[in-house]
Amino acid sequence: MRRVTPLWTSAEIESATGGRASASFEVTGVTFDSREVEPGHLFVAMPGTVADGHQFVASALEAGAAAAIVSRPVDGPHLLVEDTAAALTALAIAARDRVPEAKILGVTGSVGKTSTKEALAAALERRCRGRVHRSVKSYNNHTGVPLSLARMPRDTLFGVFEMGMSNAGEIAALTRLVRPHVALITAIAPAHIENLGSMEAIAAAKGEIFEGLEPGGTAILPNDTPHRDLLLRAARRHAGRTVTFGSGDADITAVHAVRGNAGGSLVTARLLESQLTFTIAQPGEHWVSNALAVLTAVEAVGADLAAAGLALGDLGGLKGRGERHRVAVEGGEALLIDESYNANPASMAATLRNLGTEPVEGRRIAVLGTMRELGAHSDEAHAGLAPHVLDAGVNSLILVGDETRPLEQALGGQVEVQRADDANAAAELLLKTIHPGDAVLVKASNGVGLARLVERVAGGAATCST
Numbered sequence: 001m002r003r004v005t006p007l008w009t010s011a012e013i014e015s016a017t018g019g020r021a022s023a024s025f026e027v028t029g030v031t032f033d034s035r036e037v038e039p040g041h042l043f044v045a046m047p048g049t050v051a052d053g054h055q056f057v058a059s060a061l062e063a064g065a066a067a068a069i070v071s072r073p074v075d076g077p078h079l080l081v082e083d084t085a086a087a088l089t090a091l092a093i094a095a096r097d098r099v100p101e102a103k104i105l106g107v108t109g110s111v112g113k114t115s116t117k118e119a120l121a122a123a124l125e126r127r128c129r130g131r132v133h134r135s136v137k138s139y140n141n142h143t144g145v146p147l148s149l150a151r152m153p154r155d156t157l158f159g160v161f162e163m164g165m166s167n168a169g170e171i172a173a174l175t176r177l178v179r180p181h182v183a184l185i186t187a188i189a190p191a192h193i194e195n196l197g198s199m200e201a202i203a204a205a206k207g208e209i210f211e212g213l214e215p216g217g218t219a220i221l222p223n224d225t226p227h228r229d230l231l232l233r234a235a236r237r238h239a240g241r242t243v244t245f246g247s248g249d250a251d252i253t254a255v256h257a258v259r260g261n262a263g264g265s266l267v268t269a270r271l272l273e274s275q276l277t278f279t280i281a282q283p284g285e286h287w288v289s290n291a292l293a294v295l296t297a298v299e300a301v302g303a304d305l306a307a308a309g310l311a312l313g314d315l316g317g318l319k320g321r322g323e324r325h326r327v328a329v330e331g332g333e334a335l336l337i338d339e340s341y342n343a344n345p346a347s348m349a350a351t352l353r354n355l356g357t358e359p360v361e362g363r364r365i366a367v368l369g370t371m372r373e374l375g376a377h378s379d380e381a382h383a384g385l386a387p388h389v390l391d392a393g394v395n396s397l398i399l400v401g402d403e404t405r406p407l408e409q410a411l412g413g414q415v416e417v418q419r420a421d422d423a424n425a426a427a428e429l430l431l432k433t434i435h436p437g438d439a440v441l442v443k444a445s446n447g448v449g450l451a452r453l454v455e456r457v458a459g460g461a462a463t464c465s466t
């Protein structure tokens with residue numbers, strides 16, 4: 001049996017943060033959301049923009065937190081620091097320092113970060129169960145990344161961290177904390193273009209991930225972007241080795257990919273000198289691309305490629321990112337693909353393409369909501385979905401949110417369109433529209449709330465494994 005050691009002792013936290021502990025304690029986890037506290041956790045009272053974390057210290061301790069990091073004394077075991085956010089970052093730095101033997105992998109990109117991070121962790125776990133640490137959810141920003149690092153157990157062999165940004169300079173700061181041996185960019189697409197202004201600026205901001213590479217580290221980047229050369233230049237400034245994945249002249253490429261009956265793909269990939277044939281449980285060309293990136297990263301850290309292939313074949317759908325539900329409808333069943341977690345032009349195109357290749361007996365229905373954070377590009381980006389809707393052979397479209405009107409106009413009556421103001425209204429329309437044998441794609445930015453529609457229509461439904 002593995003020896004159970006605490007994640008942090010109060011003495012270690014004192015020495016990492018320069019704070020003062022009110023008592024001696026040990027913690028088994030770290031969190032800054034009092035609703036997530038489990039017995040034994042360290043609760044960090046962060047200076048929130050909405051509410052000050054100090055308000056929740058009492059409830060965190062009541063829920064079993066072993067101690068809290070605070071900037072003013074509280075009742076109960078705590079560690080007093082000047083700045084709690086800085087203390088969390090200090091803990092993150094100490095966490096990274098204490099695993100000098102671990103291989104650390106950093107993932108960024110405009111789409112597919114969480115999908116790739118989860119697949120990568122699963123691929124490494126296959127041979128190394130219990131010794132792979134990863135960020136949870138999309139904890140990828142200036143608080144999420146330090147939190148994910150601070151949670152890394154001291155016996156970690158592989159650490160996989162997601163890094164995101166909404167502005168230039170953010171990834172540069174995060175990657176210097178993560179100090180990856182392998183830095184991976186999934187794809188470049190117009191997400192957060194509102195803040196960054198241009199696709200070049202987005203690519204450059206993603207390329208910042210290479211700045212934190214450990215000496216001799218590996219940079220992995222997508223071949224299929226007009227900004228590949230910009231990324232290559234950024235990579236070569238910092239990496240010992242640079243590998244491209246995708247199509248054309250990419251170093252790592254799928255020589256052959258066929259869609260399986262159940263939705264996934266059978267892929268033969270050329271990986272530098274070798275060839276590997278594997279299945280991916282998750283459907284879609286974007287998953288072929290993510291899988292190539294995953295295998296490249298697995299190879300770069302010297303882990304087992306065959307085991308990684310097995311993991312990709314087993315990968316379950318991620319909630320809101322492609323999870324497939326069999327929904328009972330009068331007279332039979334329909335398929336509902338839950339992509340409610342996020343949407344931008346690239347992921348909309350990828351998943352519509354996927355819907356188009358879905359074998360269906362009935363009709364193809366798409367419930368599409370607003371893609372947010374597109375600023376001045378919003379109308380053009382929504383209208384730009386029209387060819388993808390048509391190519392996918394969508395028979396019936398339910399549009400949610402005013403921003404989707406340019407799409408309706410661009411379709412010019414070629415597809416049946418119904419409009420809804422919100423997720424609940426869209427659910428009503430969908431329930432009236434759906435028939436046995438139909439396939440339904442549900443996709444929008446998370447804030448549109450289509451997860452509620454999925455819950456309403458598919459709550460309790462069986463989840464298909466592919």
Ligand SMILES: Nc1ncnc2c1ncn2[C@@H]1O[C@H](COP(=O)(O)OP(=O)(O)OP(=O)(O)O)[C@@H](O)[C@H]1O
Nearest residue numbers: 110111112113114115138286321342346347350351
């Ligand atoms: N390589 C890819 N190319 C295009 N679309 C993709 C790719 N991988 C995943 N997607 C699509 O993007 C959606 C979001 O995926 P994911 O959550 O992995 O992205 P993310 O980059 O982590 O997003 P966030 O910025 O919200 O953290 C998925 O549901 C899927 O539709």
Ligand SMILES: [Mg+2]
Nearest residue numbers: 113114137138
């Ligand atoms: Mg994410």
